Amino acid sequence: MIINFFIGQRSLEDCTVFIADLVERIRTKPLFTSDELPHYQTALVEHYSHCEAHPKTGKRGRPRKPKVVIDHDLKYATVHKIRENGKVIRVERTIVFGDPETIEQILKASRVSSGINTSFIERSNLTLRNHNRKLTRKTLCFAKQKQALEAQTTIIITYYNFSLPHRGLTLRDSLGRRIKRTPAMAADLIDRIWPMGEILAYPMS
């Protein structure tokens, strides 16, 4: 499921806003995986850390600056793809924060991931590009106004989360019949597929 998105530049300020919104929406501390953009690490540390003051020395002078202590249960790993002639030849996975054994246990218990990866977000990026005309490359339909890009991206993410059944999330009932599910159904946010008409007719304050 696409939880949130932010349209802006690839800067630390925008990344901090994006991570702050993401952290507000989740209750647990999941295993974060990303590419090697350093802003994610900085923004995550900002949200999952606390300051610890040094004990007083009793001497004169300015006290030492408080120490930033990162939460021990923060788990963050990066994926670095090494390419040659445009083709991926090797993938380097680095655990930045967290206990490697805990991360291994999470990945073993996971029903979808066998290792540290960003495959699912890359796949959903492609789905977004295929559904959103403003993101389609090498056409004249690129966004001319940020407002229009935001509106169309929001519509398509809502459509993807609530209306569009995902083949990988299909279940089978006791009689062997297929039950189609959307990403929001898999996340227990809704109990049935919401058609787009129903989403548009859902009153919001």
Added chain:
Amino acid sequence: MIDLSTYFCPNPTCKDYGIRGKGNITTSTRYGKNKTHLLRCKTCNQRFSENRNTIFMHSNYSRETIQRIILAVSECNSIRGTARILQLDKDGVNRIVLKAGNHCKRILENLIHDLCLTECQLDELWTFVKKRKLFPTKTSNRSMAATGSGPPSTLNPS
């Protein structure tokens, strides 16, 4: 049949304002050429349209047209392309898309929260926003030789 559990009282002074599925909403009557339901809050007696706080409010397009616009845009159709398919005006289609974008934003804000995740992947997607300048910047040297296709030749073609 209308599902009343999704509606709430839109009156900010009512004590049941914004609460869904409390049983205080009832159908009152119908109005307009599309026979739109007029709902009533039993707590404060406020009457309101079933289209209140949705994108169908104050729209000249019918529900079916608006749904078709949004579905067409969601399946990678351009604004002008959608307008041509549905035989509508491109500005009208754009207005509906912007309105639906705001509505969907509030849905994402209000429904996606308190998630229990085990894995979370972060990534970026590249795109750009650009607008052609309609008029070139002012230049002091306005002559065909400076910015145009050159002055006409003075040589005799013969």
